[in-house]
Amino acid sequence: MRFNLLFFFTLIGTVVNAQTGIIKGVVIESGGKKPVELATVVIEGTSIGAQSDENGKFVIDKLSPGTYNLKVTSIGFTSKTIFEVGVTNSKPAELEIELDNSTQNLNEVVVKANPFVRREESPISIRSLGLDEIQRAPGANQDISRVVQTLPGVGFSTGFRNDIYIRGGSSAENRFFMDDIEIPNINHFATQGSSGGPVGMINVDFIRDVNFYSGAFPANRGNMLSSSMDIRLRDGRDDRFGCSVRLGSSEAYLTMESPLNKKKNATILASFRYSYLQLLFKALKLSFLPTYTDQQFKIKWKPTKQDELTVLWLSSADYFKLNLAANSTESQRYQLSILPEYNQWSYMVGAKYNRYFENNSYLQVVASRNMLINKYVKFKDNDRSQVQTTDYKSTESENKLRIEYTGRKNGLKYNVGIGYELARYYNKSRFAVPFGVVNYETKFVVHKYSLFSQVSKSVFKERLALSLGVRFDGNSYNSSMANIVNQVSPRFSSSLSITKDLHWNTNVGYYHQLPQYTAMGFKDTSGTLVNKSTLTYSRNLHVVTGFDYATKWNGRFSLEGFYKQYFNMPFSVRNQVSLANLGGGFGVLGNEAVTSTSEGRAYGMEFLYEQKLKKGFYGTFAYTLFWSEFKDKNGKYAPSSWDSRHILTFSLGKKFKKGWELGGRLRSQGGFPYTPTDVATSSLIPVYNAQPEGVLDWNQLNQSRLNFFYAFDLRVTKKWAFKQWGLELYLDLQNLTLSKVDQQPTFVLDYDVNGNPQIDPSDPTRYKTKLLTDDRKLGTLLPAIGIVITY
Secondary structure, three states: OHHHHHHHHHHHHHHHOOOOEEEEEEEEEOOOOOEOOOOEEEEOOOOOEEEOOOOOEEEEEEEOOEEEEEEEEOOOEEOEEEEEEEEOOOOOEEEEEEEOEOOOOHHHOOEOOOOOOOOOOOOOOEEEEEHHHHHHOOOOOOOHHHHHHHOOOEEEOOOOOOOEEEOOOOHHHEEEEEOOEEEOOOEEOOOEOOOOOOEEOOOHHHEEEEEEEOOOOOOOOOOOOOEEEEEEEOOOOOOOOEEEEEEOOOEEEEEEEEEOOOOOOEEEEEEEEEEOHHHHHHHOOOOEEEEEEEEEEEEEEEEEOOEEEEEEEEEEEEEEEEOOOOOOOHHHHHHHHHOOEEEEEEEEEEEEEEEEOOOOOEEEEEEEEEEEEEEEEEEHHHOOOOOEEEEEEEEEEEEEEEEEEEEEEOOEEEEEEEEEEEEEEEEEEEEEEOOEEEEEEEEEEEEEEEEEEEEEEEEOOOOEEEEEEEEEEEEOOOHHHHOHHHHEEEEEEEEEEOOOOEEEEEEEEEEEEOOOHHHHOOEOOOOOEOOOOOOOOEEEEEEEEEEEEEOOOOEEEEEEEEEEEEEEEEEEOOOOOEHHHOOOOOOEOOOOOEEEEEEEEEEEEEEEEEEEEEOOEEEEEEEEEEEEEEEOOOOOEEEOOOOOOEEEEEEEEEEOHHHEEEEEEEEEEOOOEEOOEOHHHHOEHHHHHHOOOOOEOHHHOOOEEOOOEEEEEEEEEEEEEOOOOEEEEEEEEEOOOOOOOOOOOEEEEOEOOOOOEOEOOOOOOEEOEEEEOOOOOOOOOEEEEEEEEEO
């Protein structure tokens, strides 16, 4: 028996440590599919590597499971570093490596490049995240919106939502692309008219890497003012069927992938997720219980070496019911009194066709459709047998087509394209008010169109890179927006190599964004589109300049200064406040009378040090100091709702032997401003009966401020690599410091012992009220534990 047990554990140890990992891929010229022959691909710090064949393909095998950096060089091309390639025994790590042609003398053999992401059109304000960085981020629970909170300039919600506020802009100013196909939102329970939500819906098992732009947007990306997230997905396996299962404390994932034909030139990657987050929220005695599901797939077909077709699908279903048992405190009872029951469905389906030509140019055609269906209901006293006070139903849909051509000639890179969208918005709702019932119905159709072009070139032996772009946008909503000359968006970038490692980068851009559909479709009681004559595109001028320095140990320092000037932002007629100050909660944004008259500004500086994997260590340190302001109704600048002033994040991790990994992240941020409650108005009996919550005092716009917030997150991971499958266990602890999230005081009625609202004894026209504050000394620790099995 002892011999058998000894033999068994010896065998397991041999299997676990078997060196069967593979890195394979293809090296091609940037901008096309022309293979690069005899390119050298070497694992950093070793002599282990391979050369690409006449088809650009290479294979490095017999590797131990782990994470590796690759150095890629070839005569006549700029060298490239591929950071943190994860290798397992369960499947090969597949790469598509693009090398840039060098205009320098071919006899110089290899041209050394900055190992970090750099593009002629966007040499600044762009950060790249690899799959390993996303999966291991402490406190993020593999949610991409929480991962980017480590980057400079990214403000974050201090509650359970993952809204991001870039350089003082609202969460409505961000755009997302997945394999060049636009997706309107990447979050479950999305705020209509904005982009935030509490949980991301992108399966990280699909992700190859993410490029995050906080400025310097390319001309082929439009309708954004603050950020663009470019998510690039990997292809499915082409050798055999594979799958992975992830079971976490709040959700379960199933991911499958496989070749689709015998030629192995078509693959599929598909996933399904089901959440049981409501169990965690119920244990925490929160007032609402969310449940969500999502489905995602990618089909890739390469009928020839010059043609590629990608088809994507992403859909979600979100349900949000009330936890009526969580009513022991006044705060809980207040939440139950205002929160509705909430249902939301969304989907995006898209296709991208690429045709590559011999001269390193390509044609890209992208077609997609997305839809959002948003519903919520509310009953008096949360009793379905009583009066239904709210019945909200709306749909948004977009059909999009974009055609663009990218070419290269004599060192000049150029891109030109056109876009068209057909958008529909419909809202049919019913609201109970003190004087009766209001039935609301609106719909509109709008045609959108765009033209764009960008040219880039490196001069002075590639020491200076220049890029000039322009974009025109228009739509059929009104005559002002129909004229594309009114929405011209020029942009210019430059990057000067002071030394081979030190660069001075600058971008100046003028950007436009369409107002929310909820505002465009708002009608009055006569059925008139109230905002049709007052709305136009929101605009901002964004100037950014700075330096970056790449170290010899896979690190980079960067320092950037930025200034954003906002024009024509939507301004609420009712509340006399810019909508740029709103959008950080559930529900709907912009469903009211507005005018495009608001102005604002944001300015500051960012410092970043990022350390890519080196001797098992990695980390980042980022600090942002900024001011974000919008004009109030008197034309004076006041702090915006996202003006936290200070954002500091620090993360550090270490990969140990035998599959262990430990990482920590410190998140800290100044307090957000807020507008206090107008107690005198809110306590009036007819006012409260019409709106059973506090009315804000817009005369004191954002004159109060929450306390400074900090939290420390920790993640521990252990991986086992078997012959054809892998096992991973992880423990993720968010807010290990038990830091309390400061919140605005809540306005509530003062009830008697029988639960009846009391009348103010000194004024019978008012209720007796009070302001609730959170008197807890400690915050909530959010643990996440999970298991991942990969085959």
